[in-house]
Structure formats: structure tokens, C-alpha cells
Amino acid sequence: MTHVAVDSFGHERHPWIGxxxxxxxxxxxxxxxxxVQEETRGRIVRVAFIxxxxxxxxxxxxxxxxxxx
Numbered sequence: 334m335t336h337v338a339v340d341s342f343g344h345e346r347h348p349w350i351g352x353x354x355x356x357x358x359x360x361x362x363x364x365x366x367x368x369v370q371e372e373t374r375g376r377i378v379r380v381a382f383i384x385x386x387x388x389x390x391x392x393x394x395x396x397x398x399x400x401x402x
Contacts, residue, residue: 343370345379353401356383356393368395 338346347368354365363385370377379395 337370339370344368345370349398349400354381354383355399355401356381356391356397357399358393358397359391361385361391362401363390365398366390 340346345368347365349365350367352365353362355362361383363383365381366384367382369380369382371380372378380392381395381398382390382392383398384390
């Protein structure tokens with residue numbers, strides 16, 4: 334993984350924040366609200382947080398996120 338700017342809470346400055354994305358795992362679409370680096374079992378995982386138009390929010394692996402054109 335390349336070096337990414339992360340704040341003290343683990344939030345990345347991801348270029349897609351505020352853009353519409355698709356979670357390929359759930360097929361859901363919504364606004365990318367955050368990308369957070371979390372430590373799990375001694376390794377860092379990147380988690381994307383998405384909020385749909387109906388205000389339902391969920392998280393998924395960053396690798397599951399695609400930008401909606």
C-alpha cells in the first residue's frame with residue numbers, strides 16, 4: 334500500500350469522499366463518507382463507510398468500492 338495521509342483517528346483523505354460509489358459486495362450505492370484505517374489482529378485494514386440516499390449507512394472493505402460515473 335502506498336503512503337496515504339491519515340489523521341489521528343485513522344481517517345484517510347480519500348479523493349472519493351463525498352462522491353457516489355458502489356459496494357460490489359452488497360451492490361449498494363451511496364455517498365462515500367469516510368475511509369478509515371483500523372488495526373485488526375495486528376494488521377491494518379482499510380474500511381470504507383457509505384451512506385445511501387435513505388440514510389442507511391454501512392461499511393465495507395475499500396477494495397469493494399467502485400466510483401459510480
